[in-house]
Structure formats: C-alpha cells, structure tokens
Amino acid sequence: MxxxxxxxxxxxxxxxxxxxxxxxxxxxxxxxxxxxxxxxxxxxxxxxxxxxxxxxxxxxxxxxxxxxxxxxxxxxxxxxxxxxxxxxAGSLIRYLGKEYRVVVILDVASPMRVELDGDKAYITLPRRSEELLRQIIEAWYRWAAKSLFEERVKMWAERIGVSYQNIFVKNQKTRWGSCSKRQNLNLNMRIIMAPLEVVDYLLVHELSHLKEMNHSKRFWSLVEHYCPGYKRQLAWLKKYGQSLTI
Ligand SMILES: [Zn+2]
Known part of the structure; x- marks a missing residue:
C-alpha cells in the first residue's frame, strides 16, 4: 500500500x-x-x-x-x-437510562405538568410553544434531579458514614459534581438521564470526598468499596456523558 x-x-x-x-x-x-x-x-x-x-x-x-x-x-x-x-431535544425525556417520548396535551384550564407513564412523557401546556415546552422540560429535570439526589444522597451518606450540609442542583456544561469544604454537594441535574448505577457512582464519588478530599489511592478504594463497578460507570460517562443534553 x-x-x-x-x-x-x-x-x-x-x-x-x-x-x-x-x-x-x-x-x-x-x-x-x-x-x-x-x-x-x-x-x-x-x-x-x-x-x-x-x-x-x-x-x-x-x-x-x-x-x-x-x-x-x-x-x-x-x-x-x-x-x-x-x-x-424537546421530543424526548430521558430519566435513569430510559427514554420517554414527549406527548404534548394542550389544556388552557390545567396547570403545566409532566407525567411519565409507560414509555411516554405527557406534558400539559396551555398553548403550543417550543419555548414553553423547553422551559417545562428543564424545570422538570431540575425538580426530578432534586428529588432523586435528596433520596439517594441521604442513603449513601448513611452507608458511608459522612454528613453533608446542602445539595445544590446545577446545570453545568462539563462538570458532573463537586463537593466543597463546607460539605455542600453540587450535582449536575443532567446526570439523572444516565442509568441509576451511574448516578450512584457520582454520589458515592462526591460523598467519599468528605472523607478523602483528593483522588488518592485511598479515595479510589473507598469509592470501589461502595461502588465495586465504578470503572464501568466511569467508562459509561466517558462514552455517553457528552450526549446527556437537555
Ligand atoms: Zn473527585
């Protein structure tokens, strides 16, 4: 050749x-x-x-x-x-690794809402508007992320034996999460599109920083202890992370 x-x-x-x-x-x-x-x-x-x-x-x-x-x-x-x-975007909601096709229901008399049912996301809007649809989908992600994080962080913090102050839901482009010295957790709401194992890995990662504020060997063995498949979750994030867009 x-x-x-x-x-x-x-x-x-x-x-x-x-x-x-x-x-x-x-x-x-x-x-x-x-x-x-x-x-x-x-x-x-x-x-x-x-x-x-x-x-x-x-x-x-x-x-x-x-x-x-x-x-x-x-x-x-x-x-x-x-x-x-x-x-x-706008036609699909992704939650915990599952896809829900958006079905818009126009109803001037009802409050705006999102309901996941089967493989559909029923979204009630007062009028047809791309802008409104985008806004309610984003608001839903924020709400769903907050609810999920509160529940899972509480559970993992108890298992790992750490305490935290606040959970802040973010929508950053490149960061999935961080943990401050004041024990506040910043978590990217887009992670809830990923399968639950990936979400849990992120939470274990950030909570483990409350014991080890670094990425030392001790830190990673702590992560591995609570999340034995963490390398798989890391690989998943590397491959699909950038495609988790709203
Ligand atoms: Zn870290």
Missing part, C-alpha cells in the same frame, strides 16, 4: 489505512514534546515544540496509525450521539 501525504505547514492530510485523515500542526513555545489530540470539534491536532521540524510529523503519525484510527472512530461515534441528542 502506498502511503500519501500532502504536507502543508499548518494543515495537511495523511493516508492511514484506507482513511484520508486531515490534521493540523500547531507550534507551541511551551511544548516540550510532540503532543497528539483528537476531539469532536477539532479533529486530529499535533502540537510540536518550537524547534521541532514540521516535516517529521508524518512519520510520527504513521507510527500511531492504530491509535489514531481507533480514536477517530470513537470520536465519530460520540459526535453521532451528540447529534441525535440535539435532534431529540
């Missing part, structure tokens, strides 16, 4: 296996080593140190062919998941 490449300073393409892979070379004054990264938005990026010759990048890419192709594949899967999640 003949390997081709068009090396342009800055941007280029390289043929790896049967795939033509575009990549960007960035020169960094801070970088000490060549770094490779592959992400949903940016694709393949190579950061090279100031004095590193750009024409040597291609041979490094050939060496990492297997890693690059595998990573591109998993990034493409993530991108597809995010796209589906966006298309589903």
């Amino acid at each position: 003949k390997r081709q490449e068009n090396l342009v300073v800055g941007e280029a393409e390289i043929k790896l296996g049967d795939t033509l892979v575009p990549y960007v070379i960035k020169r960094s004054t801070k970088a000490k080593h060549v770094r490779f990264s592959i992400s949903v938005g940016k694709g393949l990026e190579v950061v090279i140190p100031r004095d590193y010759p750009a024409d040597q990048v291609a041979s490094l890419l050939y060496e990492r062919e297997k890693w690059i192709l595998e990573k591109l594949q998993s990034v493409a899967e993530t991108a597809a998941l995010i796209k589906t999640a966006r298309e589903d």
